[in-house]
Each structure stands twice: as structure tokens, then as C-alpha cells.
Amino acid sequence: MTYLTISGSPHIHGEHSVKKIMWEVVIALLPAMLVSFYFFGINAIIVTTTAVISCVVFEYLLYRFFFNKNEVTITDGSAIITGILLAFNLPSSIPVWMVVLGSAVAIGVAKMPYGGLGKNIFNPALVGRVFLLISFPVEMTTWALPVHNTSGIVDVISGPTALGTIREGMMNGQSVTKIMENIPSYQNMFLGNMGGSLGEVSALALLIGGLFLLFRKNISWYIPASFLLTVFLFTGILWEINPDIYADPVFHLLAGGLMLGAIFMATDPVTSPMTHAGMLVFGVGCGLLTVLIRVWGSYPEGVSFAILIMNALVPLLNILFKPKLFGEKIKNG
Amino acid sequence: MKTFKRGGIHPKENKISSAYPIEVIPPPAIVYIPLSQHAGMPAIPVVNKNDKVKTGQLIAKAQGFISADIHSSVSGIVTNIQDIADAAGYLKKAIIIKTEGDEWLENIERGNTLVKNISLSQTEIIEKIKDSGIVGLGGAAFPTHIKLTPPKGKIAEILIINGAECEPYLTSDHRLMIEKGDEIMVGITILLKALNVEKAIIGIEANKQDAINILTSISEKYENIEVHTLKVKYPQGSEKQLIKALTGREVPSQKLPVDVGCVVQNIGTTFAVYEAVQKNKPLIERVVTVSGSSIKKPSNFLVRIGTPVSFLIEKAGGLPENTGKIISGGTMMGKSFLNIEMPVVKGMSGVTVLDEKETLRMKALNCIRCGKCVKVCPMGLAPYLLATISEHSGFEKAEKEKIMDCMECGSCSYICPSGRPLLDYIRVGKIKTGEIIRKRN
Numbered sequence: 001m002t003y004l005t006i007s008g009s010p011h012i013h014g015e016h017s018v019k020k021i022m023w024e025v026v027i028a029l030l031p032a033m034l035v036s037f038y039f040f041g042i043n044a045i046i047v048t049t050t051a052v053i054s055c056v057v058f059e060y061l062l063y064r065f066f067f068n069k070n071e072v073t074i075t076d077g078s079a080i081i082t083g084i085l086l087a088f089n090l091p092s093s094i095p096v097w098m099v100v101l102g103s104a105v106a107i108g109v110a111k112m113p114y115g116g117l118g119k120n121i122f123n124p125a126l127v128g129r130v131f132l133l134i135s136f137p138v139e140m141t142t143w144a145l146p147v148h149n150t151s152g153i154v155d156v157i158s159g160p161t162a163l164g165t166i167r168e169g170m171m172n173g174q175s176v177t178k179i180m181e182n183i184p185s186y187q188n189m190f191l192g193n194m195g196g197s198l199g200e201v202s203a204l205a206l207l208i209g210g211l212f213l214l215f216r217k218n219i220s221w222y223i224p225a226s227f228l229l230t231v232f233l234f235t236g237i238l239w240e241i242n243p244d245i246y247a248d249p250v251f252h253l254l255a256g257g258l259m260l261g262a263i264f265m266a267t268d269p270v271t272s273p274m275t276h277a278g279m280l281v282f283g284v285g286c287g288l289l290t291v292l293i294r295v296w297g298s299y300p301e302g303v304s305f306a307i308l309i310m311n312a313l314v315p316l317l318n319i320l321f322k323p324k325l326f327g328e329k330i331k332n333g
Numbered sequence: 334m335k336t337f338k339r340g341g342i343h344p345k346e347n348k349i350s351s352a353y354p355i356e357v358i359p360p361p362a363i364v365y366i367p368l369s370q371h372a373g374m375p376a377i378p379v380v381n382k383n384d385k386v387k388t389g390q391l392i393a394k395a396q397g398f399i400s401a402d403i404h405s406s407v408s409g410i411v412t413n414i415q416d417i418a419d420a421a422g423y424l425k426k427a428i429i430i431k432t433e434g435d436e437w438l439e440n441i442e443r444g445n446t447l448v449k450n451i452s453l454s455q456t457e458i459i460e461k462i463k464d465s466g467i468v469g470l471g472g473a474a475f476p477t478h479i480k481l482t483p484p485k486g487k488i489a490e491i492l493i494i495n496g497a498e499c500e501p502y503l504t505s506d507h508r509l510m511i512e513k514g515d516e517i518m519v520g521i522t523i524l525l526k527a528l529n530v531e532k533a534i535i536g537i538e539a540n541k542q543d544a545i546n547i548l549t550s551i552s553e554k555y556e557n558i559e560v561h562t563l564k565v566k567y568p569q570g571s572e573k574q575l576i577k578a579l580t581g582r583e584v585p586s587q588k589l590p591v592d593v594g595c596v597v598q599n600i601g602t603t604f605a606v607y608e609a610v611q612k613n614k615p616l617i618e619r620v621v622t623v624s625g626s627s628i629k630k631p632s633n634f635l636v637r638i639g640t641p642v643s644f645l646i647e648k649a650g651g652l653p654e655n656t657g658k659i660i661s662g663g664t665m666m667g668k669s670f671l672n673i674e675m676p677v678v679k680g681m682s683g684v685t686v687l688d689e690k691e692t693l694r695m696k697a698l699n700c701i702r703c704g705k706c707v708k709v710c711p712m713g714l715a716p717y718l719l720a721t722i723s724e725h726s727g728f729e730k731a732e733k734e735k736i737m738d739c740m741e742c743g744s745c746s747y748i749c750p751s752g753r754p755l756l757d758y759i760r761v762g763k764i765k766t767g768e769i770i771r772k773r774n
Contacts, residue, residue, distance in 0.1 A: 005657050005692045006422070006671060008757050010743030011664040012344060012501065012691070016705070016750040018698055073698070118699030118751070269703035274715065325713040325735055326339060326573065327585035 018117070021218050021269075022077030028209035028218075029084050029264065035205040036198040040092035040144060044198050050096050052083030054103030062112040078117045082106050085125035088199025088260055089304070090132070093144040098136060102128040122311045123271045126304045133304075143195040161196045162189065162255040166247055167300040175244045180251070189254040200257040210263035219267040222279035223286075227262040228253060230287025238295065246295065258290065261303035271311045278314075278321035285310045334539060336564035337574040340711035342744045344501050344567055344665065346540055350624045350631035351504040355512055357635045358648060360407040360432050364639030365417055365676040366392065367427040371468040372475045373399030378428055384411045389438040389615050392428055395463075401476045401679075402466035403428075406617040406637035408436040420661045420668045420675060427676070430639070441614045447515050448611040451523055458527040458610055465609035466616045466679075470601030471495060471506075471570065472662055474680030477602055481527045483591045489528045490594035493579055494521055494603055496537040496544065497563060497570035500663030503683040505620040506600040508633045510537070510544035513604055514551045520607035521558055524598055533558045536579050538565045567665060568742040572597045574711055586738050601682065621645060621677055625686030627653035636677055642684055643673040657692030660685040665743050695752035706745035706755060712738045716745035720755040723762025728769055731762045737770070739763060 036044040059079040063069050086106055090099060106128030114120040133140045143161055162183050169179035184194040192202025199206075213219045231252055238246035252258065257265075266272060266286050273282050286306045293302025369375035376393035380386060386405040393403040409432040416424040437443060453461060463478035483489050494517075498506045510517065521533045535552070537545050539562050549560045563569055563578055573584045575597060582593040590597055598606075601619060608614040617638055624631045629650025636645060642659070646652050652673065660667035661681050706716035714735060722731050736759065745755040 004659055004670060004672065006669045007658075007694070008754070008760060009660075009664075009666050009668065009741070010747050010756065011658060011660055011667065011669065011685075011687060012747065013695060013749075013752065014342065014344065014747050016748060017695065017752070018701055018750045021701075021703070021750055076698070116699060118701040269701050272702075274702060274704035274707050274717065323707050323710065323713045323715055324339075325586060325738065326577075326711065327583040327588070328713070 018078075019076050022081060024216050024218055025081050025213065025264075026077060026084065028212045029081070029088075029199070031205035031208045032088065032199045032202055032260070033084065035192045035202040036088070036092075039192055039201060040198060043092040043144065046096065047090055047092060047094060047099055047198060048084065048087040050099045051087035051090070051103050052080055054100045055079045055083035055086065055107050058104055058107040059112065062108060063116070066112070073116060076117060079107065082111065082124045082128075085199070085264060086128045088264075089125060089129040089197050089257065091140065091143050091196075092198055093142055094132075094139055098132055098139060102132045105131040118270055120270060121314070122308055123265055123268050126265055126308050130304050130308065161300070162194060162251070163294065163300040170245070176247050177244060180247070183251070186250060186254060189251075197257060197260075200260040203254050203259045206259040206263050213263075213267070219263075220276070220279065222276050223267050223272060223283040224262045226280045226283025227266055227286045227290075228258070230284045231258060231290055234288060234291040235295075238291075252291070252294070256294070256301040257303040261286070261290075261307055265303075266307050266310070271314060273314055273317040273321065275318070275321045275323050278317040281317055281321065282310050282314065285313065334562055334564040335536075335578045336566050337569060337577040337711065339713055340709045340744060341566045341568065341574070342709050342747055343565065344747060346565065347501045347624070347626075347664075348504050348507070348540065349502070349626075350622050350633055351507050351541075353508075353632050355508050355620055355633045355635050356648075358637070358640065358645070360435055360637050361640045361644045362432055363412075363641075364407050364430050364432065364637060365427045365641065366403060366406065366430065366639040367417070367419060367425050367676065367678055368393050368403065369419070369425050370403065370474060370638070370678040370680065371401040372473060373397065373401075375426065376400060376403045378414055378426075380411050380428065382411055382413060385409070386411060386430060387436050387438050389441050389617055391615075395476075399476060399479060401468050402464060402615070404466055404615040404617050405430060406639050407432040409433040418671055418675070420670060420678075422671050427639075442612040443614075447519070449519055451519070451526060451610070453610060455527055455529060458523055461610050462527070462606055465605075465614070467602065467605050467609055468616070468679050469599055470605060470619060470679065470682065471599035472666065472680050472682060474678075477598070477606065480596060480598070481524070483528075483596070487589075487591045488594065489530050489591055489596045490532075491580060491596075492521065492524055492528055492530050492533040493575060493590075493595055493597045494533060494535040495570055495572075495575055495597055495599045496535050496541070496548075497575055498541070498600075499538060499565070499567045499570040500665055500667070500683075502624045502685045503622050503663045504624070505622045505633055505682050507541050507544055509600050509604050509620055510541070510548055514547045516607045517548070517600060517603050518551050518555055518558065519611065520603035522555070523606055523610050524603065525557065528596055530596070531557055534579050535560045536563050536569075536575055537561070538563045538569060540565050567744065568711060568740070571711070571740055571742060573740075586735060616679060619677070619679065619681075621681060622683035623649040623686075624683065625653070625688075626691065627655060627688050628686050629653075638679060639676045641673070642670065642675050642677065645677070645684060646673060646686070653686060653688070655688045655690070656686055657689035658687040660687065665747070666741065694754070697753045698751040700751055700753060703750060705748045705750065709744040709748045711742060711744065712740065714739060716755045716759065719762060720745075720753065720758035723758045723765070726765070728762060728766045732766050732770065736762050736766050
């Protein structure tokens with residue numbers, strides 16, 4: 001006698017799964033990771049590997065011994081993404097123990113205490129990064145220059161980021177136009193040949209990954225587009241007003257962690273809004289805050305802070321921006 | 334190509350039985366004819382145990398405003414009137430008839446000749462449809478004569494014929510369109526006369542190109558009937574989505590299609606209307622698709638109402654060994670059977686047999702708030718929110734979030750990457766919220 005299963009409809013399921021989404025994000029991160037290995041050499045590999053292993057181990061340990069759960073969800077790949085994204089936000093010269101500490105904060109403070117994947121309010125990798133930034137400002141802002149075409153051995157050659165160069169120059173009373181002469185060409189900035197955190201340098205590699213995620217429908221264009229466009233327009237207006245004290249919008253798009261943030265961090269499904277309208281507001285908010293911090297804040301870069309602040313507003317945005325009900329607008333014609 | 338705008342999904346179509354012509358199945362030895370095969374009150378039996386009945390004879394009379402007559406689908410002896418389990422597992426009264434021969438009522442015309450001339454008047458047509466026990470054959474089984482009588486003050490402008498058949502596996506309407514195109518056109522003309530409406534639109538999804546071609550060429554002889562191709566998208570066969578796709582009109586929350594001037598009838602219903610009005614034949618048989626990846630002979634059967642599903646599965650090559658689930662209808666909105674002795678009822682458009690492997694649900698994980706359920710909901714609801722508040726018994730809040738607008742299409746559960754049974758929670762929420770609303774009124 002065959003036993004029949006009785007259950008409610010639907011009786012079939014689509015091909016999406018959390019695991020699949022997460023692994024596709026990992027694939028999308030690969031181009032930028034390879035670029036970081038190419039430009040920052042062995043140190044980039046060490047930092048990335050350390051961050052990934054630490055994140056996975058911390059998640060496993062917390063699940064197993066803190067939550068006392070036998071079934072462990074590390075295979076869903078989300079801890080690996082947190083590890084990669086954290087590494088992407090660190091300079092290649094950072095001491096390994098700080099990477100481990102940052103991973104502990106990302107997983108142990110920002111993710112697991114809320115209940116694990118899906119429950120956290122803030123992007124775990126960004127929390128780890130900001131924790132390290134305010135705890136170890138020197139190590140976190142000492143940037144190794146790209147090693148490629150040099151000896152291949154990375155000593156800490158202090159090379160400030162493009163945003164840092166501008167900030168420093170302006171403090172010394174130079175005009176932006178003058179400072180821009182010391183900044184890598186836009187072509188180099190686009191390809192990734194500049195100082196900065198591991199994963200943020202190559203806009204090209206990040207865009208390739210982003211297009212893959214868009215194509216696979218793992219992200220939608222609403223957040224990245226509204227985020228980038230807001231930064232472009234806001235800095236464009238400032239630049240129109242006075243190009244002597246404000247850098248041009250293309251520079252702002254390519255500099256710092258904007259591309260990484262807009263494509264991979266702000267689009268984290270868990271910490272971004274549910275509806276398209278909410279996503280647009282979220283993206284615009286991220287863009288405005290980024291420019292405010294970059295131009296008038298005390299840090300040269302504001303992407304991480306901007307996203308974290310907007311993360312906190314997501315529950316509110318989900319209440320304010322509900323989907324539009326079918327039949328709300330009666331059209332009789 | 335036309336389609337509805339908001340939400341929707343595209344599950345694998347699996348129309349594996351679409352090339353198999355409709356096959357007439359002889360009456361089985363025993364039929365079980367439930368008294369409640371339609372929306373509304375069950376019918377009241379007008380025959381007794383041991384009565385002799387003919388095929389097409391009235392055996393149960395409609396009770397109350399929303400209800401439908403029921404006719405014997407075979408000739409033979411009424412052996413009992415007793416409770417049997419329905420598809421949902423509830424015990425419902427059924428008339429059990431032991432078949433003897435196949436002797437039809439004399440006034441039913443059984444030939445295949447096409448009768449085009451409509452001799453009945455508007456009121457006579459509606460009366461005929463009522464007396465023939467016709468209900469919506471798409472699945473909801475709402476009595477057709479009520480749909481053809483719009484409430485006072487509401488005027489129908491367009492008749493929409495639903496040939497979308499967006500459910501995976503099902504092909505019964507597809508086959509009817511291919512094989513009974515002329516009859517369907519006459520059926521539409523009858524419905525137009527019954528509604529006093531000028532224009533009819535047939536909506537067919539693009540995966541049924543042969544049916545589109547056939548109906549388009551026949552429709553050239555009918556100036557008031559248009560055939561429109563629809564982009565393949567689920568749930569296009571839902572009334573509100575179909576009206577939106579074909580006319581651009583949106584039926585507001587808790588309103589009827591006729592509130593925007595539309596009446597929707599399904600292909601199978603239209604054919605049944607033709608047979609009732611032109612051939613005097615009550616609704617005693619229907620086309621049922623039997624399909625599934627392990628079914629040896631996927632088929633479209635013309636089968637008497639009350640035939641046990643096991644009989645159909647035998648005809649389709651027998652029950653596969655690895656069967657895990659049997660569904661009345663398609664895989665998106667169908668109900669799973671308790672056992673295979675269930676009878677075919679008026680609203681059953683197909684029997685889908687799933688393997689054990691296909692039956693397994695993935696383990697539900699935390700919601701990752703990806704918003705895919707919001708994106709696919711054709712009614713513009715927030716399924717994640719409705720499921721969560723139902724889970725925590727917040728039914729007053731669920732009402733404010735328009736939980737009653739959910740038509741249970743299942744797109745949210747289908748798309749959820751965390752495998753959350755969103756519709757299961759929402760269904761419970763709808764039942765509880767419905768109770769609260771009824772108590773208040």
C-alpha cells in the first residue's frame with residue numbers, strides 16, 4: 001500500500017534556495033577577489049582566507065555550543081560571504097589577529113545574537129569593519145600600494161587612498177584641482193590600480209559581479225542604481241558650484257568603497273527593504289549620507305556608515321512602503 | 334502579447350498530455366456522486382435507495398440561492414446515500430449508483446452534429462443552464478446561472494472566456510479548444526445572449542498555439558468574438574488577473590468582476606453550456622487530464638461524474654510504484670487526495686500524480702527578507718508579513734493587511750528561497766480572520 005502525502009498547495013517549488021543565492025553571491029565576488037590577489041599579492045590571500053575561515057568557525061562554534069543546535073547552517077554559505085566582504089573592507093597590510101577579531105565581531109556581535117541568517121539588523125561585515133576602524137584607526141588606514149610590477153614582496157608602503165589624498169590636501173589648503181594631479185588616472189581607478197581596501201579598488205571587477213547578480217535576479221537594480229545616481233548627482237551639483245573645493249562626480253563614483261557598498265553591501269537582502277519603493281528610498285538615503293560624510297564628515301570615506309545608518313531604518317521603510325494593492329486604482333474604460 | 338502586470342511566476346509548464354486527444358471512458362461499475370460538488374449549499378436527494386435511474390436524470394435538487402442540481406451520470410440502481418470523504422477529507426453525503434447498461438433520458442440528443450441555431454430566449458437559456466446543474470468547471474465550481482444573472486444595478490459589458498489554463502500539467506481546456514472549437518463558439522454566442530452582451534474575448538496562453546490558430550480561424554465567422562494570445566504566466570487563469578490582462582481593468586478588493594463590467598466563463602463551462610442548451614444534456618461528464626512525470630499514458634479523458642479516480646489512473650497505465658502524492662487539479666492550486674477511491678466531481682479538471690521525490694518539501698529556514706514573495710504576489714500583498722502575523726495569531730492586523738484578498742495562488746510559497754510554507758500560514762490566517770469578520774457582521 002502506497003502512503004500518500006497530504007499537504008496544502010502549492011505542490012511544487014521553484015529552483016531558488018538560500019544556498020543557491022549565497023553561492024551565486026560568492027561567485028559574483030570572485031572577479032574582485034582575483035583583482036585583489038593580483039594587485040595586493042600574498043597578503044590579500046592571507047587576509048581573505050583568515051577572514052573566511054574565522055567567520056565560518058565562529059558561526060559553527062556559536063551554533064554548536066551557544067545555541068546548542070546540532071544542525072548547523074554554515075553550509076548555506078552566508079558566513080563565507082561575510083568573511084569575503086569583511087576582507088574586502090580591510091587593507092592588505094592589516095595584522096592577521098585583527099582580521100580574526102573583526103570576524104568575531106561580525107559573526108558574534110552583528111549576526112548570531114539576533115538569531116542567525118535572516119534575523120540580523122545590520123550588515124555583519126560592515127559592523128566588523130567599522131569596529132576595527134574605530135578601534136585601530138592607524139592599522140585600518142595604512143594602505144599598501146598595489147604590488148604588481150614591483151618586487152612582489154609587500155612591505156608596508158604607505159599609500160593613502162584617493163579620498164584620503166583629497167582630504168589631506170585640503171587640510172593643507174590646496175585646491176582640489178591641484179590635488180587631483182597626485183591621484184591615479186580614472187582608467188587606473190576603474191581597473192583597480194590604486195591604494196585601498198582589498199575588494200573596493202576595481203570598479204570593473206565589482207560591476208562584472210553585480211551584472212551577474214542582476215542577471216541571476218539575486219539583486220534588483222533599485223538599490224545600486226539609486227545609491228550610485230544619488231552620489232553622482234549630489235557631488236555633481238557641488239562640483240558645479242565650486243570645482244576648487246569639491247571633487248568631480250566621476251571621481252566620487254570610482255573612489256573608495258562606493259561600488260563595493262552599492263553593489264554588494266547595500267543589496268544584502270536581510271538588511272535592505274522588501275519593496276521597490278522602499279529600496280529606492282534606501283538607496284537614495286545611502287547616497288546622501290555617503291556624500292555628507294565624505295565632504296563634511298571627519299572620516300574621508302562614508303559608505304560603511306551610510307549603509308549601517310540606513311540598515312537601522314529598514315524596519316521603518318518596510319512599514320512605510322507597502323506594495324500597492326491590486327485594484328486600488330479603479331480603471332473603468 | 335498581453336498579460337497582467339503585477340507579480341506572477343513561471344513554473345515549469347509540464348503539459349505532457351497536451352498531444353493526446355480526448356478519450357471517452359465508459360461508465361464504471363459503481364459511481365459515487367457527491368451532493369456538494371459546487372460552491373454553496375449541498376443539493377437535496379430526490380431519489381431513494383433502490384430507485385432505478387437513467388443517465389441524465391435529476392437525482393438531487395439545488396437547495397438555497399447558491400447551489401446546483403445534480404444528475405445521474407449513469408443508468409442503474411441507487412444502492413445507497415451515505416457519507417464519503419471529499420478531497421479535503423471531510424465526510425460529505427453522496428449518492429451511490431450501481432451501473433446497469435447505459436440508458437439515457439430520451440430527450441438528450443447524443444449525436445455529434447453541430448447545432449448552431451439558438452432557439453431559446455435569454456431567460457430560457459439561464460433556466461436551462463440552471464436545470465442542467467452547470468457550475469464553473471475551472472475549479473471553483475460556482476453555479477453558472479448565478480454568474481449569468483448580475484445583481485441589480487450592475488451591467489455586464491464584456492464576456493471573457495478563460496482559455497488560459499495556466500496550471501502546470503492540466504490540458505483539458507486545451508484539448509476541448511482543439512477538438513470542440515465550433516461547439517465552444519456556439520456556447521459563447523449562447524452566453525452572450527444570456528448576458529445581453531455585445532462582445533466576447535477569448536484569452537489563451539501562448540503555449541497553446543494550435544488552439545489559438547483553430548479558434549482564431551473559426552472566430553472569423555463571428556464578428557463579436559475576439560481571440561487574444563496571452564504571455565505564459567501564472568496565475569493568469571485567475572479571474573481578476575485575466576480581466577486585467579485582457580481589458581486593463583482592475584477588480585477592486587472584495588468586489589466582483591461584474592463591478593468592472595466583466596463576466597468570466599471557463600472553456601469547459603462554455604462547452605457544457607453548449608451541450609445543455611443545444612443538446613438538452615445536463616452536466617454529467619467532463620474532460621479530466623490524468624498526468625504526472627511517472628504516469629505511463631498521460632491522458633485527457635471524457636469521464637462520467639462520480640467515476641473513482643483509481644479507475645482513471647488504471648486507464649492511464651496504473652499507479653506508478655514511486656507515487657508520493659495524488660492531486661485533484663494541477664500542482665499550484667490543486668488539493669492532495671486522501672486516497673484514490675475519490676470520485677471525479679464537476680470542478681475536477683485533472684488528476685496529477687507526483688513521485689515521492691517531487692513530493693518532498695525543502696526544510697523551512699529563516700526568512701532572509703529577500704522580498705521575492707512581495708514581488709511575485711499578483712494581488713499586491715506582502716506574503717511574508719501576512720504569514721508572520723498569522724503565525725503569531727495577529728488576525729485583526731491581518732485583516733488590515735488585506736489577508737482576505739489572497740486567492741491562494743501559491744506564488745509566494747513557490748518562490749520562497751527559504752522554503753517557508755507561506756501559504757499554509759496565510760490559509761490559517763484567512764480562516765481565522767474570516768471567522769472574526771463573520772462574528773462582527
